[in-house]
Amino acid sequence: MKNNLSNIKKAVKILNKNQCVGIPTETVYGLAANAYSSDATDKIFKLKKRPKKNPLIVHYFNLKLLKKDCEINDNFLKLYKKYSPGPISYILKLKKKSLISKNVTNKKNTLAVRFPSHRLTRNLLKQLNYPLAAPSANISTKISPVSKKDVKDEFGRKVKLILDGGQSKIGVESTIINLIKKPQILRLGGIPKEQIKKYLNSHLVYIKKSKINSPGQEKTHYSPYIKLRLNIKKPNRNEAFVLIKKRKKMNQNYFYLSKKNNLKEAAKNLYKTLRFIKKRKYKSIAVEKIPNKGFGEVINDRLKRASNFK
Ligand code: AMP
């Protein structure tokens, strides 16, 4: 704990100098910088090799600072009360007088905002007088990181400080919901869309292909840069086989996302397992069929995009 407090102090110093810090969140690790500074947010795009047209999600401690930057509405307040802090990002209208860097929004008048629940990152946000722009801490289009070590593997010494918050509890990115007009899901994620639909008690569309160009919507994404095949009953020889149900026989090339067919647990283990397989130098990955409901739908979304890598 003591160590964490001194690391948070260090993080504040680095962020105040407009540099990036790796931060733990309950979804995945983020690469954070001052969202009000173009100098700072430029560094995020450079480090990640992320095209500038892809907007960033901005992380807030609570509503106080958010109200300076965004127009809030009833749907937002309803969802905020139930799900924040937590794995959901909201698209809101940006206020004209907001200080958010144009880099963050790709010069648009909307902003994606989130309130992460990870204790360490909340402690950090509380001590800053600016919000943090923080996309996932990985090179653009590759697998998201779920531990400090993963972030280190992505950026080496280019990122001075990564706060260690253990393995991310959710393990997949936040759900993104557009609240500018009628609520629309733009990205499946940490809170299953059926839950949100039930809670809002309204029609809720899922826009698979957003007009807004963003990494979560790109064709190849979340990729281990290995060939990946879906809905496989029997893997080829020398191919890694990713499973969610325990088999009677255990083979060396079998990798379980869950042994109990638990989809939430499987989502948590998804990126960790793909990284592990990559380290073992497999040339191809086969994945057994995953039920397309709840967290299974999120897993299938990520794997589908990853399977576009040829
Ligand atoms: P990442 O930070 O890597 O999880 O990816 C950021 C995601 O935020 C992208 O996939 C976009 O879908 C989304 N995003 C950020 N800003 C906006 C915005 N203004 N409108 C729609 N989507 C956004």
Ligand code: MG
């Ligand atoms: Mg990302």
